[in-house]
């Protein structure tokens with residue numbers, strides 16, 4: 001019993017040292033982000049709606065997605081080559097930098113305020129679409145520890161593309177695929193426009 005305890009203590013000590021070393025360095029991340037700025041903006045707020053905003057996104061989520069692009073689990077002609085040569089440390093630093101930037105909020109076109117909010121806050125009981133809010137938060141802030149991404153202020157065009165990619169299975173995630181499969185094209189459009197102005 002004592003030996004087991006000792007082993008566990010040593011194990012967690014090593015684990016905490018390891019995480020300590022691997023933690024992202026915001027300053028280093030800022031430097032490394034210069035090659036990303038062309039598309040994602042100098043502060044992680046992009047000007048083209050097909051390039052996602054990264055500012056204020058959860059650190060753990062950013063890390064997971066960069067690993068997915070690097071190992072090919074997630075693919076995109078523009079983004080995959082950018083992740084191919086990143087080291088684990090680069091990924092941690094970049095995630096630390098972007099997660100501490102301030103995200104810009106866009107606007108929801110008036111015609112999508114009501115229909116988009118309905119999907120986001122209540123889902124669709126008839127077709128089994130859950131409320132997005134349950135995981136992505138009442139203000140779209142996400143849930144960083146659970147790695148549920150923030151959606152607040154994200155470009156509608158990007159969000160719509162992602163929901164369609166989950167549905168088509170070109171972006172792989174069981175939770176989101178199940179949900180996107182149950183959504184109509186109108187619901188996808190409305191909720192995508194809605195989160196662009198959500199905060």
Ligand code: HEC
Nearest residue numbers: 035036038039050051052062065066075076078079082094
């Ligand atoms: C040539 C443009 C371009 C450059 C440069 C670029 N990206 Fe991207 N990035 C994209 C596009 C486009 C997507 C969306 C891909 C998709 O639709 O799946 C993306 C997606 C991402 C995502 C996923 C965001 C999310 O919400 O899931 C992260 C993280 C990311 N990029 C980080 C970076 C980092 C870090 C760099 C620099 C090392 C970088 N990108 C450079 C175009 C670019």
Ligand code: HEC
Nearest residue numbers: 130131132134135147148149159162163173175176179191
């Ligand atoms: C049970 C929790 C849960 C619910 C409910 C949920 N999501 Fe998600 N969502 C996730 C997770 C986890 C991810 C990250 C998946 C991945 O790694 O690709 C995600 C990712 C996303 C993304 C990609 C974000 C990005 O930056 O690329 C979008 C868009 C999205 N969800 C929209 C929605 C919408 C719209 C709804 C409501 C109809 C919804 N989600 C409901 C858990 C959830």
